[in-house]
Amino acid sequence: MTEPATRISTDQAPLEIRRLGYSDLAHVLAVERRAFPTPWSLAMFVVELSKPSGICLAARRRGRMIGYLICSRYDAAWHLMNVAIDPSEQNQGIGTELLHRLFELAGPDSRLTLEVRPSNAGAIRLYEREGFMAAGFRRRYYHDNGEDALIMWRTPATLAGSMDDVPNLGRVRMR
Structure with missing residues (x-):
């Protein structure tokens, strides 16, 4: 459709x-x-x-x-x-x-995730304004320069200021 x-x-x-x-x-x-x-x-x-x-x-x-x-x-x-x-x-x-x-x-109860370069401050500000929260890093994610990726999530909980429903949070590497 x-x-x-x-x-x-x-x-x-x-x-x-x-x-x-x-x-x-x-x-x-x-x-x-x-x-x-x-x-x-x-x-x-x-x-x-x-x-x-x-x-x-x-x-x-x-x-x-x-x-x-x-x-x-x-x-x-x-x-x-x-x-x-x-x-x-x-x-x-x-x-x-x-x-x-x-x-x-x-949908309103959707759970969204993304990776973004920590050096991309403008994109990070946009994602934070839209309810995404930082949840960890993927080491050396970007092949061109070895930069880490910041993992962000937007869920019903992050929209309320919590990370209670972010999956695998304990398994994601933090700096």
């Missing part, structure tokens, strides 16, 4: 958020290459888009792809795999709008 696109108006042209499709991949790859030092391959995006339980969203303005979000379902949790906003469009609330649409589609 295809949900209708969400349109958000600001002082700028309206932002359209809709499901990502295979026909978007050339534009997704262009944003990915501008946003990240080690971009995903086309094959990685194809694998994620082919998962029937995944949520893959596109953000477009004036018909131009300016961001996207890739989220996969694993057991009882959603894993936010990739979020990118074109560098020329960052800090305009696009990431926030993509996350809000994800939260709507995943």
Whole structure:
């Protein structure tokens, strides 16, 4: 089932958020290459888009792809795999709008996790504003420079300021 696109108006042209499709991949790859030092391959995006339980969203303005979000379902949790906003469009609330649409589609009691570079302070601030809490680190997660990954969770408990329902918290390495 295809949900209708969400349109958000600001002082700028309206932002359209809709499901990502295979026909978007050339534009997704262009944003990915501008946003990240080690971009995903086309094959990685194809694998994620082919998962029937995944949520893959596109953000477009004036018909131009300016961001996207890739989220996969694993057991009882959603894993936010990739979020990118074109560098020329960052800090305009696009990431926030993509996350809000994800939260709507995943459901109010959903449990979401992600990994983020500790050096990506802007992304961490966004995730914290949206109810994610730091839960540990994955050592040397990023292959380009060996940087650790900060593991974050958003659950009904984290939204209330607790980590009572974060799975495997005792098994995750803290610094």
